[in-house]
Amino acid sequence: MSRMTGMLRRPWALVAVVAALQTAALGWMVFDRNRILSSGTEVVLPVIPVDPRSLFQGDYVRLGYTINQVQQSADARVTRTPVYVVLSKGADGTWGPVGEPSVQWPKAVPQGALVLAGTQQWSQATFGIETFFVPEGKGPELEKLIGDKKLSAAVRVDASGRAALAGLLVDGQPAYREPWY
């Protein structure tokens, strides 16, 4: 059953195709993130403690937001379903949810507000902005800031509601913000 293996007729062309396609896939990931970060609208969300016992796992910090907790709607089954949250800017400069999250793109979005798209499972909604990677050993420092409620996240949201974490703010001042490229 085994065929004669390994002897390639055009090895150079083939390895180039493999390397090029894999590089293209990585390039697309980077491009996609940067598109959101550069063209998206920036919102600032207060970060709340997720789990007071163990916030720090390995090399990243889990970030919790008020919008993560949603009512378990009748449509939200065990499987992951889309969820949309309307955000508007509050008096203190941070953004917060308006009304209840919906399973469809909201029909009416108030002036100055925007829509954040995420995924819901049970009563937990995620938006792809819940982890912040830190250098080895730097986690506890951030954990403490989250515990003291001093931390907020700068998030860029594009027109389709997809979000990317742009950086973190401590007491409203930018910190932990690195160049995108």
Added chain:
Amino acid sequence: VAPLGYRKRLEADLVRWAEAGHVSPQGQRAILADVAARYQNLGIAPVLAVLGAVLLCFGVMLFVASNWQDMPRIARLGVLVAGLWAAYATAGWFHARRQPAFAEAATLFGVGLFGAAIMLVGQLYNLSSDPAAGVLLWLGGAALAAGLLRSKAATVAAVALAGLWTTLELNQTNEPHWWFLAVWAALFALQWLTLRWRPGLHLTAMLLAYWLIALGYVLNGGQGHEVVAIIGLAVLGLSLLGGPAIDQGMGTHDGALSRPAAAYGLTVAFAGLFAMQFIDWSGFSYATPWMAANGMPLAFLAAFALAVLLASAWVGVQRNMPALTWLAYIGFSLEIVALYFRTLGTLLDTSLFFLVAGGLVCALAALAWWLHGRAAAEGAVT
């Protein structure tokens, strides 16, 4: 690389054939030279190269995980992509020099670097929430390398990543992961059309068996084992009854596909039957020891499972399918041990059950021996 011991066996056979006059001395030399050229014995070098590549992959992944700040993040990605190109260039260099065994190691390193780069991009942009999507992309890259570069190592990586992918999805949703079937079919077709490397195909079949068995734990709120058992029995029955037709349809020689399929079918069927009897999440059978985990009478299910196992062992012996026979023996032992633990506490009944079952199986052994003797006698007459 030659199949294990093939050269040694061939050399011994050639000496015998030359002595008997079937092969001329020139022919003997020519055959040995051909085998030596075709299956270059490189010893342990390619094995060490592949193991080295695995270690390098882990080293790179840990480098990514350490999130080293002294190098700008985008430069780290650049290093990884440059390494990826260098790995594939090395693979091309070895292929051009007709050294596919070493090209394997370089290809595997390339696939590992691709995965590490995906992780790094995730870290770079603080992507959260969907590790399964990253694994799926990685698996696609591994399958690409496996298909285009005819790489066994990349094939193994792709199959392993498919297993990781479906496990992540299952843990996340606790629902059947149907998309897996499409990816599995693509992986199988890819191998069938290119390498047809036996261990790779076995690994791919094991992956499907794993997914099917896991299906029982997510269907019907975790009690879908009947479906698993029926699928396994169907595969077992079809491969035993329609074996030659299946093999011809797929264009292989007799038994190449249907024999392993029967063994995998039995494995899946038994896993389903076992879970139906003993994997109890609803608390049914703890109250009543003679009730199976799915609420059916345990004696009925156990008798059915044992009958399937014994029939499989029998067919395995009849048709010279040792894998099927051995799997049936293993299944038989597991079933008996599980029955023993389940019925523990009513020792007299358990003892009676084992005495009756043992008597029946011994009677079957006597019957088989008698049939075997008759068949041998008939064979001697004709």
